[in-house]
Amino acid sequence: MSTPGCSSKDTWSSSMDEVAGGRLTGTATPSTSRVSKETRTWEFFIALDRDLPTSRDEPSSSDTEPIPSNVDVRQQLFDQQNVGGRVICPGCQRAFDQLYLDLMDVDHIRPKKRTGTHTWDNVQLLCRTCNSGKRESTLTQFLQMKTAKEWVDAVRSSAEPQKNEDLDGEWAYFVKIMFHLNKLESDPDGYPAFRVIDLSKLILDALQGVIWKRRSQVVSISTSKSFSKEGNQQGVQIRVKRVLNRA
Numbered sequence: 001m002s003t004p005g006c007s008s009k010d011t012w013s014s015s016m017d018e019v020a021g022g023r024l025t026g027t028a029t030p031s032t033s034r035v036s037k038e039t040r041t042w043e044f045f046i047a048l049d050r051d052l053p054t055s056r057d058e059p060s061s062s063d064t065e066p067i068p069s070n071v072d073v074r075q076q077l078f079d080q081q082n083v084g085g086r087v088i089c090p091g092c093q094r095a096f097d098q099l100y101l102d103l104m105d106v107d108h109i110r111p112k113k114r115t116g117t118h119t120w121d122n123v124q125l126l127c128r129t130c131n132s133g134k135r136e137s138t139l140t141q142f143l144q145m146k147t148a149k150e151w152v153d154a155v156r157s158s159a160e161p162q163k164n165e166d167l168d169g170e171w172a173y174f175v176k177i178m179f180h181l182n183k184l185e186s187d188p189d190g191y192p193a194f195r196v197i198d199l200s201k202l203i204l205d206a207l208q209g210v211i212w213k214r215r216s217q218v219v220s221i222s223t224s225k226s227f228s229k230e231g232n233q234q235g236v237q238i239r240v241k242r243v244l245n246r247a
Helices: 073-081 098-103 128-134 139-162 196-207
Strands: 040-047 086-088 095-097 104-108 123-127 171-181 218-227 235-244
Touching: 040 139, 073 086, 073 098, 073 104, 073 123, 095 098, 098 104, 104 128, 123 128, 128 139, 139 196, 139 235, 171 196, 196 218, 196 235
Parallel strands: 171 218
Antiparallel strands: 040 235, 086 095, 104 123, 171 235
16 A cells, blocks of 8 residues: 555555554545645664563462461572572562672562462562562563563654654654564564564554654554564664645
């Protein structure tokens, strides 16, 4: 599908209409009578260093024996999990040694309020900051939320220097997103460690108020993915074209 007013190489699709807030029911490219020649294009690449987790075994151990009340769980977990005298927080990846053990909390991987048990297979050490942010989430949900915020912040900060100064115009936006991904050894062939549709939603959220005023102004989205070659940086390439809608 070619958008009127664009060159033949500018092909747009709305195969992911649901990404644009569920507002579209089909191809929503403005008709010729509604498109002005007043266009503007934004293009930028954002390096992304972390993958968005989608699953993690919770719990993963077979040790389901209840933990006695007289056990110093924090110290025992440190003794079991430390490597070279340090334990890595699963949330922020910071390392803590015995001297700073009091800055780590005993966390239930699956919270008690979500059928989690006080057993050795369901406890871990988290730094106090991550444990406070995790609250009643599972570990996977917490890591997804944490990484998602990092993605949104990275996209928004990269777009800010090119901020659209005319958010109040009657604009429609066409978006192309190319994900350059690092393949994990555990991934099936051809699939990343996260869903592209989830990351597309994050990008739309990040650009709201920077490139467009409302997400409903995004009328067409095209997404694709490729696996980065060795040595190449993982990231996302975004191209946005703005056209003027006329009533």
